[in-house]
Amino acid sequence: MTDLRLEQEEIEISKKDKLTKYKEKGLKIFFLLNGILAIIVLAGIFYLLLSEGLPTFEEVSIREFFTSFRWNPTSRNPGYGILSLVISTLAVTIGALLFSVPVGIAAAAYLAEVARPKEREILKPVIEILASIPSVVIGFLGIVLLGPIIARTFGLSNGLNVINGSILLGVMALPTIISISEDAISAVPKEYKEASLALGTNRWHTLVKVTIPAALSGITAAIMLGMGRAIGETMAVLMATGNAPAVPRSIFSSIRTMTATIAIELGEVPFNTTHYHSLFAIGAVLFVMTFLVNLVSDLVLHKYGEGE
Amino acid sequence: MINLFSKKAVVLLVMLLTFSLIAVGCGGGDEVTxxxxxxxxxxxxxxxxxxxxxxxxxxxxxxxxxxxxxxxxxxxxxxxxxxxxxxxxxxxxxxxxxxxxxxxxxxxxxxxxxDGLAVFANQDLGIEELTMDEVGAIFRGEITNWSEVGGPDAEISMYGRQSNSGTYVFFRDNVLGDDFSDDVRRMNGTAQIVEGVRSDNRAIGYGGIGYTVDSNNEVEDGLTVISIALDEDSEYATPLEPENVETGEYPIARxxxxxxxxxxxxxxxxxxxxxxxxxxxxxxxxxxxxxxxxxxxxxxxxxxx
Incomplete structure (x- = not known):
């Protein structure tokens, strides 16, 4: 009697096992599909950019597109050169990094190594909130606050220029750079620091000569991600850089970035004209640029993951 | 329970029908809709x-x-x-x-x-009159210093609209006759141009006359609306006098x-x-x-x- 019952229980358990197995398989497929979805979306976007962007080159030579400084598609003698737009984008991006990298790494080092737990508890969320400020708001600050300050400081007639855009983008890239660098610095094994301190160095020396170099690959990845953010940002630069499509002559020139050009002009172009396609071509170039930056940061991060 | 529910449903349905009938009835006039x-x-x-x-x-x-x-x-x-x-x-x-x-x-x-298009400059410059040719040359980038048109020795800072603007195209075709200089800042709207010119003491801009005056028809602080002459032999006319635009004496009307x-x-x-x-x-x-x-x-x- 008891034997029979045991047997039945066993059968039930094996049935349950089978069910959980199916369930597990189903869930696995579900998650796999979700994972693949991201790839499909990415591939779809790239396909769209290419298929809409490539017809540009039926009327514009590739050489003109990449080497001419003249972007004026609505002129009677249209020009489709994106070089000055690319240079403008790179100018504000590099400017943003010059500002945000030192500040970001210093802040991350402070958070990871110097700050007391209480201070960190307050500072970290505040920095994260900085990331959630809409870029329109930051752009507006660029017009009404930063612009006049820059104009007064440098004796210019106005402050809608490369520096303004750079500082705004720097502020926007800061949260990314700080939080990833902080993770990297915190992840440096305690033994490194202890060894250094045991050899008689002070904390500053340990931080600069041991901890930060050990975390360098993580910090590099943080910088690259911040750079990706800066290249792709649209609204703040559109509002604060003045949008003059000339090649920047100095850091006080008004410039127009690739993203701003797309944002400004996509609303006006009639469907399927060369101008329309050329904006998608700019989008594709931008996509490749940010993709490369992200790829490099990923490779660096990967290396850093292995090193641990 | 089920019975009650269906009764409720019937009542609701009837109400719905009545309302829709009323709504249809309202629309059925001779008026244009x-x-x-x-x-x-x-x-x-x-x-x-x-x-x-x-x-x-x-x-x-x-x-x-x-x-x-x-x-x-x-x-x-x-x-x-x-x-x-x-x-x-x-x-x-x-x-x-x-x-x-x-x-x-x-x-x-x-x-x-x-519409009359106004050309306006920052008040500090003291520029009050320009010819069409001078305005065109400034925005084409051929005149780059205010001293060339009787102002102080300072670089001209230009504000204009983006290329999706009719004002941009009209100004380009009728005043410039050629492309804008690449150094013209492309602003989002005329209000932004006015704002930019007011705060930039070397600035010139253009836009609808309505944007240069406040609700009392007084010119905004910090702006000078420039009087324009068709050529050197014509009279300078200001767009602030409506007759000048209506008679065509003010040359930039559209x-x-x-x-x-x-x-x-x-x-x-x-x-x-x-x-x-x-x-x-x-x-x-x-x-x-x-x-x-x-x-x-x-x-x-x-x-x-």
């Missing part, structure tokens, strides 16, 4: 909205919605047949009409008012257009007739524009026959 969607010129947004409001007070059965974005935006929407009316502050180009025809859209042109897809009918016809009526033209004047000139009145009459 319909929705009209208007999009285009930022210069004309205020004008369009005031016209729509005045019209909807008279014709309660028609809903008119007006949005901006720039003349180019309106034209692009008309070409793609996404709006009923495009507000455009310049004439459509031949290539645009061709593109529209390719999309089975037949642009139909009506002039609904006139017609404002509405484009339809084909000859307007029904609600659209009723709307355009209202705009061209005395009441509609009064609305145009009260928002800082000018009535349709006799020359264009004739054109409209011919079009709408």
């Amino acid at each position: 319909g929705n009209i969607e208007v999009r285009g010129s930022d210069t004309m947004v205020n004008l369009g909205q005031s016209l729509a409001e005045a019209y909807m007070e008279e014709q309660t059965g028609v809903a008119v919605s007006v949005t901006g974005g720039g003349s180019g935006t309106g034209i692009a929407a008309l070409i793609d047949d996404r709006v009923d009316i495009a507000n455009v502050s310049r004439a459509m180009s031949e290539s645009e009409i061709e593109q529209a025809n390719n999309n089975n859209v037949d642009p139909f042109e009506v002039v609904i008012g006139m 017609p404002l257009y509405n484009y339809f897809n084909g000859q307007p009918e029904g609600a659209q016809l009723d709307y355009i007739e209202f705009i061209l009526s005395e009441a509609g033209q009064e609305v145009a004047v009260s928002t800082g524009f000018y009535p349709v000139s006799p020359e264009y009145q004739e054109f409209n009459a011919e079009q709408l026959q």
Whole structure:
């Protein structure tokens, strides 16, 4: 009697096992599909950019597109050169990094190594909130606050220029750079620091000569991600850089970035004209640029993951 | 339980039917009904909205919605047949009409008012008069220092609209005759140009006259609206005197257009007739524009026959 019952229980358990197995398989497929979805979306976007962007080159030579400084598609003698737009984008991006990298790494080092737990508890969320400020708001600050300050400081007639855009983008890239660098610095094994301190160095020396170099690959990845953010940002630069499509002559020139050009002009172009396609071509170039930056940061991060 | 539920459902259904019958009954008058969607010129947004409001007070059965974005935006929407009316502050180009025809859209042109374009500079510069040639040369980038036109020795800082703006195209075609200098800042709207010129003591900009004056028709602080002469032998005329624009003495005036897809009918016809009526033209004047000139009145009459 008891034997029979045991047997039945066993059968039930094996049935349950089978069910959980199916369930597990189903869930696995579900998650796999979700994972693949991201790839499909990415591939779809790239396909769209290419298929809409490539017809540009039926009327514009590739050489003109990449080497001419003249972007004026609505002129009677249209020009489709994106070089000055690319240079403008790179100018504000590099400017943003010059500002945000030192500040970001210093802040991350402070958070990871110097700050007391209480201070960190307050500072970290505040920095994260900085990331959630809409870029329109930051752009507006660029017009009404930063612009006049820059104009007064440098004796210019106005402050809608490369520096303004750079500082705004720097502020926007800061949260990314700080939080990833902080993770990297915190992840440096305690033994490194202890060894250094045991050899008689002070904390500053340990931080600069041991901890930060050990975390360098993580910090590099943080910088690259911040750079990706800066290249792709649209609204703040559109509002604060003045949008003059000339090649920047100095850091006080008004410039127009690739993203701003797309944002400004996509609303006006009639469907399927060369101008329309050329904006998608700019989008594709931008996509490749940010993709490369992200790829490099990923490779660096990967290396850093292995090193641990 | 089930019984009760179905009773409730029946009551609800009856109520719904009654309401819908009432609603249908309301719509069934002799009045013109319909929705009209208007999009285009930022210069004309205020004008369009005031016209729509005045019209909807008279014709309660028609809903008119007006949005901006720039003349180019309106034209692009008309070409793609996404709006009923495009507000455009310049004439459509031949290539645009061709593109529209390719999309089975037949642009139909009506002039609904006139606009004088003001050229204005920062007050500190002390510049009050320029010829058309000088204005053109400044924005083409040929004159780059204020001392060349009688001002202080300072680099000229230029503000203008983005290329989707009808003001941009009109100014380029009628004042510059060639492309804008790449150093002109492309601002989002005329209000931003005014703001930029006020705060930049070497600046010059252009835009609808309505934007340069406040609600009391006084020129905004920090701006000088420049008097323009057609050439060196002509008189300088200021756009601040309405007669100068109406008589054509002020040289930078332009017609404002509405484009339809084909000859307007029904609600659209009723709307355009209202705009061209005395009441509609009064609305145009009260928002800082000018009535349709006799020359264009004739054109409209011919079009709408």
